[in-house]
Amino acid sequence: MTSKHYITTLLFFISTFISAQDFEFKANVSKNKLGVNQRLKIEFSMNKNGADNFKAPNFQNFKVIAGPSSSVSQSWVNGKTSYSQTYTFIIEPKAVGTFTIPAATIEYDGKTVTTNTVSVRVTKKVDIPKNPNDPYYIAQENIFLVASLSKSNPYVGESVYVEYRLYFSKDVGFGNTQFGEIPKYEGFWNQEIPITKQEAKKGKLKGEDFRYYTLKKAVLIPQKSGKLTINPIKMDMIVNVPTGRYDFFGNAQTRNISTSYTSGRKVVNVKALPLEGKPENFTGAVGNFDLVVNTNKEVLKANESTQINVKISGKGNLKLFEIPEISVPAELEVYTPERKQKVTTTLTGLKGSITDSYSIVPEYKGKYKIPAVTFSYFNLKDKQYHSITSDDLIIDVTEGKALPSTATDSTVSKQIVQNTGGDFRFIQTETIFETPEIADFYQSKLFYGLLIAPLLTIPFGIFIGRKRKKKLADVQGNKTRIADRLAKKYLSEAKKQLKNKEAFYIALEKALHNFLKAKLHIETTDISQDKISDLLVKYEVKEATIGSFIEVLNDCDFARYAPTTDFMMKEEYNKAAKVISRINSELR
Secondary structure, three states, X not given: OOHHHHHHHHHHHHHHHHHHHOOOEEEEEOOOEEEOOOOEEEEEEEOXXXXXXXXXXOOXXXXXXXXXXXXXXXXXXXXXXXXXXXXXXEEEEOOOEEEEEOOOEEEEOOEEEEOOOEEEEEEOOOOOOOOOOOHHHXXXXXXXEEEEEOOOOOEOOOOEEEEEEEEEOOOOEEEEEEEEEOOOXXXXXXXXXXXXXXXXXXXXEOOEEEEEEEEEEEEEEEOOOEEEEEOOOEEEEEEEEEEEEEOOOOOEEEEEEEEEEEOOOEEEEXXXXXXXXOOOOOOOOEEEEEEEEEEOOOEEOOOOOEEEEEEEEEEEOOOOOOOOOOOOOOOEEEOOOEEEEEEEEEOOEEEEEEEEEEEEEEOEOEXXXXXXXXXXXXXXXXXXXXXXXXXXXXXXXXXXXXXOXXXXXXXXXXXXXXXXXXXXXXXXXXXXXXXXXXXXXXXXXXXXXXXXXXXXXXXHHHHHHHHHHHHHHOHHHHHHHHHHHHHHHHOHHHHHOOOOHXXXXXXXHHHHHHHHHHHHOOOOOOOOHHHHHHHHHHOOOOHHHHHHHHHHHHHHHHHOOOOOOHHHHHHHHHHHHHHHHHHHHHOO
């Protein structure tokens, strides 16, 4: 290699080194002091091309309103080249204080380069000068975010309607809107009303003509009295404002700026419901309601089912109060009610109905009275409490076994106390005491026996432990034993009635149904055998086992009307025990 080549190579490395040394990456802010209601522009700029993988700092004490936006500037003047690339952010402080913005990083020439950190002091809100030519002033004077309430002093439980509107004049436009903060409605039950179609409407604000969009609508129901605050809603958006200049063709020139709006806080003074005239059974219903209690079948047989419906309908704070419960005689079996709701949300509140449906199954024939139900509510129109009472219901069970008598003979015969002459005995006047001889326990036969006894029990303990371990290892045997105990538990009543044909088969059928209710968590009163089969198949029970279960159910129906013997009932009992045990073992 010639000396010329050496010199060229050396100059190349020197220029590269100098170029790397001249690379600058700096952070600059538009102001180091601002109010909490103002915004700040921060720029990260570099003077060399070829940098990559820019990473912005963590603006934890600021909210990023816009950015990053990148711009590149390059010029050639008198043989000298200048280059600048800048990443720009618009940020807004979250609180008052002095904060440090960390450094940004970028990769250049295989190395990671960082900027300087920037310290910013944030003060309380400041008055922003009203400059007619300031685009931010123009945006604030032509766009408003407004929250309106249908009522500011409702009762507890009374519906309040809130609507958020964005008003804007014809001189500005906007785009890229997003919610910054959404209120949580603390102290209120709330339900949003969906907006199906977004369209601009004409309206007036502060006596001037505007257009507006409805952003959100919700129904609020206060849950406690006192002053409740609805926090403001906040929106960030890009606003297109006029600059006051025109292009060559006379068209107005505009500028896009990033700004935000808040709706302002709303205070609701909630009144407590009056204490005067308040019924004891009042559970918080506010509005106008009706009560209906009915049954789908008033005459039925034993072990048939009927439904009793308690329905509250009307307009008010539906879903937010308790429906009165029915009182059922102990001779009737009642299941947990099923809640059915048909409620819609409108601008004036909730309306519709809520129904509790009780399934009732009688076991004995007779007439049973379901006492009347009373429901109380507070009417907002006359500011008074009202109570509605339903009629009594009579359930007539025409067929079935008779109700067992609980009467007992409480007659007490009076006896005359006789004097036997032996009520008082002769009092002993002399006694003879003897000193008892007590043997020493230590080193006695009992002492050594108790000492040796624990050692003798060790082999028995080892034997019992091994048997127990072997028993626990028998997984299938344990499952079988558990299943057998479960079957005996459900069939205990049927076993007691083995000498009574009708009572035995009723108890046997009831045991099978109760077993299904407990294991599959279903109500089997009105379910068909086909549905029972489908459910058992779903739980991976074998077809042969399902067939045996259905066969026992059918036998319970047929045996009531056919001659049978004690032996046949015993066989039916054993068959039911086996099928319950098998289902319990096969359930997945």
